[in-house]
């Protein structure tokens with residue numbers, strides 16, 4: 001008999017040193033499906049099955065939700081009264097509630113959103129210029145991994161976010177931008193031009209919902225964001241990177257890999273997931289991800305003082321990544337109360353980056369954004 005282990009089963013096999021955390025709860029299953037979390041194709045199938053509606057209804061309902069951002073079925077005025085009533089009985093338009101919006105000195109904003117079952121998640125809006133922003137979104141409540149430098153890890157792992165809860169972070173942010181523009185009498189509403197799955201959680205550990213959320217966010221019947229402006233960041237969940245490769249997702253969106261060390265003993269310590277999938281195994285999986293010709297894979301490297309920041313590390317990083325067409329995102333550690341690490345000195349950071357650049361590695365140095373409100377990389381802990 002042929003039996004293939006599912007991802008969850010393979011991840012929780014007992015033969016390894018390190019174990020991925022199990023969720024403490026499941027995605028709440030509402031009596032009626034939330035239409036905000038259906039792709040347009042799924043919406044079409046559902047509308048045909050439940051209401052006997054013609055196919056073009058899917059485009060209309062999808063546009064109401066994702067372009068016009070309506071809050072009720074009554075507002076979908078090109079649907080018949082009968083259809084609107086039937087939707088009211090059989091579907092839901094549940095929302096995340098916006099708890100707080102904090103603004104940092106540099107204009108970065110952190111939204112704390114509340115799920116219907118009472119959990120807090122965070123999402124960050126980072127201005128690029130006066131017309132455009134990058135949004136950093138969460139994929140889980142807490143995280144199943146335990147990267148030692150990351151504040152989210154201190155929360156433990158509650159559950160995956162449902163597709164609609166991922167998409168809703170963007171919808172809520174767009175509403176906020178629209179209402180601000182209106183109250184300021186601005187000539188235009190700034191747009192969310194880029195989305196990065198770098199908030200709370202490990203997006204590839206919530207593969208199905210993340211994939212469906214990408215399908216919704218990039219659909220041009222909605223307020224489409226181009227796939228090339230979307231990046232999914234992973235701590236190195238190798239079976240999921242293999243699936244990402246198999247399903248050709250690398251041709252649609254960008255992949256970022258949090259490498260964060262150049263030797264297995266150091267990576268084992270700062271990212272225990274490395275005890276399961278070593279640096280060599282991880283890089284072998286990344287090598288197999290087909291990407292479009294214009295696209296490079298990104299490697300993130302959090303610089304931790306006296307842990308992974310020596311000249312030797314910089315040189316090893318160059319040789320590890322030599323074969324990749326890639327960018328390196330150097331992120332000086334953002335301090336928070338849950339981690340025992342420190343940021344290297346400015347001099348050390350500059351010297352590290354200089355070695356990469358001299359060796360011809362394309363490299364960005366990330367200045368912290370929103371760190372005065374704990375909104376920078378690795379600081380999201382929903383005020384735990």
Ligand code: SAH
Nearest residue numbers: 150198202233234235258300333334377378
């Ligand atoms: N789980 C995913 C996405 C969330 S973390 C991942 O691991 O990639 C997003 C990025 O922030 C990762 O590159 C991570 O290494 C980095 N990061 C985490 N904590 C940090 C901290 N305290 N300071 C700076 N960067 C941090």
